[in-house]
Amino acid sequence: MANQYIRFKLALSYDQYLAVYQGVAKTVTTVADDGRRIVFPAGNVQRYLTKAGIQGHFEMELTAQNKFIGIKKLG
Template sequence: MSNRRYIRFRLNLSYDQYLAVYQGHAKTVTTLSDDGRRVVFPAGNVQRYLTKSGIQGHFEMELTEANKFVSIKKLA
């Protein structure tokens, strides 16, 4: 059984900031985790959370032991 790693972080992206992804200006999201680490991941990983006001909230990313992406969920 492999160990999973979890990184928690907050996002506060406006709709226009996220729109840059579709215009080809941005492909990744960069943020800081709750414990201060820099986190960079493909913007498409949070696309399902996009609303008219953008993407806001507290999220948890699940990674494999080898730091491969598994999932992202929005925390309550």
């Protein structure tokens, strides 16, 4: 079975993401382009954090068994 790819948009402010460092938030919840609600560890998008927060369209790759492989920013 092939890997799954889930596309989604994020628009988190720097302060919203800062809650992760303060231990208030541990996960990111968003709605994928196909309508599925997805939840994943906030650390998976940490490398995309800028002073503006985390903004953009992303693609998450999972194995056929739903094991996380990675997230990349699109465009």
